[in-house]
Amino acid sequence: MAERCVLIIEDEHKIRDVLRAYLVREGLRVVEAEDGARGIELYDEQLPDLVLLDLMLPGMSGERVAAAIRQKGQTPIIMLTARSEEWERLQGFELGADDYITKPFSPREVVARVRAVLKRSGHAMMQDEPVCSIATVTIEPVSRTVTVGGVPVVLTATEFDLLHEMARHPGKVYRRAQLAALVLGYDHESMERTIDSHIKNLRRKLGDEARCIETVHGVGYRCSQTGSGEERP
């Protein structure tokens, strides 16, 4: 596999130094920016495979940087944040982050998540899977595009993987932990709420067709061709 590139946008140089050391050891190429404006410049220059983005940046906030990157492409973004309140977490996902890590973190944890996200996006490029559809939602694994009634819907990589996994097996009930392991690729701290956040955003983006994702109370989720969005016996 070609050398993968990670862009770190973080104003604290100590954190950048530690992350760079660990990621380089993983055989990754690392480029760094200490603020958002430089981060976006480097994004355009280097076309990284993944962005590690600090939320609390001087000048342009991490939120704005994420929004700017999302306008350019679907490169996975992992947010680094000292804020852990739930609404901020949700806000992070609304902005198109694929994952987020709360400070203080262990560099090993960051490496594990980077590896998981890169593995997913690498796999996705090699897949030659058939198009699948659920209700009027069409999922094209090769181009990683989704349309609802023929209209394109922009999903994050995580939202896409969640939908694709469940839509491939209509009727199958997935536990949240199972979805986290399949889609995020590791045991996530507070993984249930994380999966719930992604599902919530996914449903919002699917509009009326969100009913094809059913909540199975106390268990998890499933896709259904004739779903009501609610629990069914």
Ligand code: CA
């Ligand atoms: Ca910071």
